[in-house]
Amino acid sequence: MELWFTERHTPNVKFSIKVDHQLYSGNSEFQRIDVFDSKEFGRFLTLDGYMMLTEKDEFIYHEMITHVPMAVHPNPKNILVIGAGDGGVVRELTRYASVESIDLVEIDELVVEVCKKYLPTTACRFDDPRVHVYYEDGVKFIRRCTDQYDVIIVDSTDPFGPGEGLFTKEFYGSCFKALRDDGIMVNQHESPFYDEDAAAMQRSHKRIVESFPISKVYQAHIPTYPSGHWLFGFASKKYHPTNDYNGTKWSMLGIKTRYYNPRLHTGAFALPCYVEELLRDVE
Amino acid sequence: MAELSQTNAPIYEALRKFRRMRVVPFDVPGHKRGRGNMELTEFLGEDCMNVDVNSMKPLDNLCHPVSVIKDAEMLAAEAFGAANAFFMVGGTTSAVQSMIMYACKEGDKIIMPRNVHRSAINAMILTGAVPVYVNPDVNHQLGIALGMSVSQVEQAIRDNPDAKAIMINNPTYYGICSDLQRITDLAHEHGMLVLVDEAHGTHFYFGENFPITAMAAGADCASVSMHKSGGSLTQSSFLLMGKNINADYMRQVINLTQTTSASYLLLSSLDISRKRLALGGREIFAQTVEMAEYARSEINEIGGYYAYSRELINGDSIYDFDVSKLSIYTLPIGLAGIEVYDLLRDEYDIQIEFGDIGNVLAYISVGDRKRDIERLISALAEIKRRFGKSSAHMLTQEYISPVVTETPRKAFYAPKRSLPLEEAAGHICSEFVMCYPPGIPILAPGELITPEIIEYIRYAKEKGCQMTGTEDINIERLNVLDI
Numbered sequence: 144m145e146l147w148f149t150e151r152h153t154p155n156v157k158f159s160i161k162v163d164h165q166l167y168s169g170n171s172e173f174q175r176i177d178v179f180d181s182k183e184f185g186r187f188l189t190l191d192g193y194m195m196l197t198e199k200d201e202f203i204y205h206e207m208i209t210h211v212p213m214a215v216h217p218n219p220k221n222i223l224v225i226g227a228g229d230g231g232v233v234r235e236l237t238r239y240a241s242v243e244s245i246d247l248v249e250i251d252e253l254v255v256e257v258c259k260k261y262l263p264t265t266a267c268r269f270d271d272p273r274v275h276v277y278y279e280d281g282v283k284f285i286r287r288c289t290d291q292y293d294v295i296i297v298d299s300t301d302p303f304g305p306g307e308g309l310f311t312k313e314f315y316g317s318c319f320k321a322l323r324d325d326g327i328m329v330n331q332h333e334s335p336f337y338d339e340d341a342a343a344m345q346r347s348h349k350r351i352v353e354s355f356p357i358s359k360v361y362q363a364h365i366p367t368y369p370s371g372h373w374l375f376g377f378a379s380k381k382y383h384p385t386n387d388y389n390g391t392k393w394s395m396l397g398i399k400t401r402y403y404n405p406r407l408h409t410g411a412f413a414l415p416c417y418v419e420e421l422l423r424d425v426e
Numbered sequence: 427m428a429e430l431s432q433t434n435a436p437i438y439e440a441l442r443k444f445r446r447m448r449v450v451p452f453d454v455p456g457h458k459r460g461r462g463n464m465e466l467t468e469f470l471g472e473d474c475m476n477v478d479v480n481s482m483k484p485l486d487n488l489c490h491p492v493s494v495i496k497d498a499e500m501l502a503a504e505a506f507g508a509a510n511a512f513f514m515v516g517g518t519t520s521a522v523q524s525m526i527m528y529a530c531k532e533g534d535k536i537i538m539p540r541n542v543h544r545s546a547i548n549a550m551i552l553t554g555a556v557p558v559y560v561n562p563d564v565n566h567q568l569g570i571a572l573g574m575s576v577s578q579v580e581q582a583i584r585d586n587p588d589a590k591a592i593m594i595n596n597p598t599y600y601g602i603c604s605d606l607q608r609i610t611d612l613a614h615e616h617g618m619l620v621l622v623d624e625a626h627g628t629h630f631y632f633g634e635n636f637p638i639t640a641m642a643a644g645a646d647c648a649s650v651s652m653h654k655s656g657g658s659l660t661q662s663s664f665l666l667m668g669k670n671i672n673a674d675y676m677r678q679v680i681n682l683t684q685t686t687s688a689s690y691l692l693l694s695s696l697d698i699s700r701k702r703l704a705l706g707g708r709e710i711f712a713q714t715v716e717m718a719e720y721a722r723s724e725i726n727e728i729g730g731y732y733a734y735s736r737e738l739i740n741g742d743s744i745y746d747f748d749v750s751k752l753s754i755y756t757l758p759i760g761l762a763g764i765e766v767y768d769l770l771r772d773e774y775d776i777q778i779e780f781g782d783i784g785n786v787l788a789y790i791s792v793g794d795r796k797r798d799i800e801r802l803i804s805a806l807a808e809i810k811r812r813f814g815k816s817s818a819h820m821l822t823q824e825y826i827s828p829v830v831t832e833t834p835r836k837a838f839y840a841p842k843r844s845l846p847l848e849e850a851a852g853h854i855c856s857e858f859v860m861c862y863p864p865g866i867p868i869l870a871p872g873e874l875i876t877p878e879i880i881e882y883i884r885y886a887k888e889k890g891c892q893m894t895g896t897e898d899i900n901i902e903r904l905n906v907l908d909i
Contacts, residue, residue: 280796280797280800282797282800282801282804283724283800283803283804285804286724286803286804286807305797307797308797308800308801308804311774311775311801311804311805312773312774312775312805312808313774313801313804313805313807313808314801314804316804316808316811316812317804317807317808320811
């Protein structure tokens with residue numbers, strides 16, 4: 144018997160992982176949630192059939208979405224995380240002693256419960272006293288926030304389904320308002336490779352450019368996401384992601400990472416020509 | 427044949443049966459189930475093209491219904507609590523015109539509020555009926571026209587005892603209702619028919635705790651836009667009739683102007699939507715109201731905006747309010763409604779129903795999702811943060827009482843000439859000028875053009891309102907009576 148998980152990356156491209164067995168399947172008010180175990184990637188989580196994370200490569204995504212803004216901001220104390228019910232971003236954030244509070248806003252409580260039970264690799268720091276979890280729509284939560292966060296991390300799903308509000312201009316504008324004068328917002332920025340993903344990436348970039356004075360994009364290699372070539376958005380009111388970056392200072396913190404390091408930080412903002420062109424088209 | 431109930435949809439069922447028969451078409455439409463126009467078929471879908479068929483025995487004929495359309499109309503009448511109901515494929519415009527053409531011949535008087543939809547005044551041109559306008563009460567803060575006050579209707583009846591009918595638009599676009607029951611009773615005491623433009627009130631018939639419906643109030647006719655809150659396809663409507671209306675004569679009136687090739691896409695959409703609302707309308711509209719109420723409270727919390735509701739009720743010209751409507755007053759943030767309307771679309775990819783000088787209306791229905799409501803609220807908050815300014819120098823006047831000097835028909839057909847807008851004051855207009863939506867005329871044929879109206883037209887144009895009705899597409903010139 145062979146059991147395979149398959150996701151269509153485009154109508155003409157499929158990506159499959161051989162499944163050893165299924166650990167969980169259920170439907171929440173918002174989406175279908177599945178957890179599988181596999182020989183190659185360990186356990187993995189899918190929402191509505193789309194790959195969210197695998198135990199083997201989640202460190203790349205979570206380190207890159209967290210440490211880049213945390214290393215640029217000189218003194219990040221109050222952090223807001225939107226989405227990220229798997230706990231991976233929270234795990235990375237709790238490694239900073241300077242952080243005073245982490246507000247996590249996840250629309251789907253069941254995702255958090257399922258991850259706590261089946262994905263302890265990521266969902267392992269929810270009990271840190273600095274972490275406060277709110278189960279509500281991020282678009283609604285942030286509407287009421289003004290001038291109160293140093294860093295906002297938007298760990299959204301895709302720009303369709305329950306997470307689509309997190310790719311809108313009204314949401315980015317609300318993030319701007321919720322940040323302090325030197326605040327930074329980082330977001331999951333889709334892929335530049337396949338046409339449909341690239342179009343979503345451009346739409347998202349255009350809206351961020353219109354909302355923040357500094358808006359840059361950086362990349363990472365994430366093997367289980369479509370094309371493997373993935374982008375993050377770095378939007379900021381004051382700090383430039385490389386000019387205002389002090390790698391030595393970050394190294395002194397002694398946070399042990401597997402992907403992120405100061406040289407890679409700077410390098411991640413150097414983009415391929417075709418990506419630069421896609422971004423320029425909407426700037 | 428088994429007895430029909432609201433679980434049936436006779437036209438829909440007949441179309442499904444017809445599709446299975448795989449009849450070879452040597453009749454119109456010439457696209458022959460889509461095969462003759464593949465680009466259109468790919469765009470609309472094969473299922474859609476397959477039922478775009480012509481009237482024939484198994485599918486009945488809207489002009490003279492004897493089988494499945496007759497059954498479907500009977501079920502619709504039952505669902506709406508009417509004596510009879512007709513399926514309309516020319517929009518509610520055609521329903522409004524038919525009920526006026528039924529009630530009035532040339533020279534007959536009809537009492538109506540001035541803030542009617544253009545379709546009602548068009549019917550005056552078609553029939554030669556003479557409108558007796560009751561100026562609606564106005565809320566000067568919001569700048570919107572309200573319902574008809576009972577005392578004004580009484581006065582109009584005393585002054586025009588020979589009027590044949592009273593027309594009421596209920597609810598208005600903004601959700602405002604008149605005292606339908608008292609006005610209906612009053613009209614009937616004086617032997618006048620009661621015609622209700624209920625374009626925005628389909629849900630009143632199926633939801634709970636909504637204002638009274640025309641049929642429940644004993645009105646004689648009502649035009650209902652099923653395609654607005656009822657979920658059917660654009661252009662499909664119902665004409666409802668009370669027991670004192672001769673439905674067979676009404677059908678002849680409708681057939682004067684309605685197409686003889688009624689679209690089965692429209693007919694089946696009416697049939698299916700009626701079934702859906704009859705079976706599940708209570709729940710559907712409870713959800714709609716819940717979303718509208720939630721949005722209203724969140725929007726009012728933003729500050730500046732005023733999403734109004736039942737607190738406006740004053741026992742007369744705002745006798746009741748339709749809480750499913752999300753009408754928002756925008757002037758306190760320093761932006762005209764039309765500016766907020768444009769910003770929502772251009773900046774936030776959100777299309778709302780309309781914006782006028784002081785208000786916007788977001789249409790809420792069961793098709794909305796909670797997360798889209800959150801987007802709308804956040805976008806309004808962002809518009810206030812990014813574009814809000816002082817509200818000084820904002821024009822608030824919305825409703826200007828017209829000076830009627832000729833009947834619409836006489837003015838429309840009279841010799842006329844074209845004048846630049848700024849030279850038109852003092853002349854009598856021979857055409858319509860209106861913002862669309864909502865399609866309520868600023869000027870109608872036969873009305874005096876005043877400097878106040880010209881100023882209003884100029885301001886509305888400058889703010890970006892979509893102006894329609896005039897022969898000159900750019901509304902820089904007006905046609906006036908050549909006298």
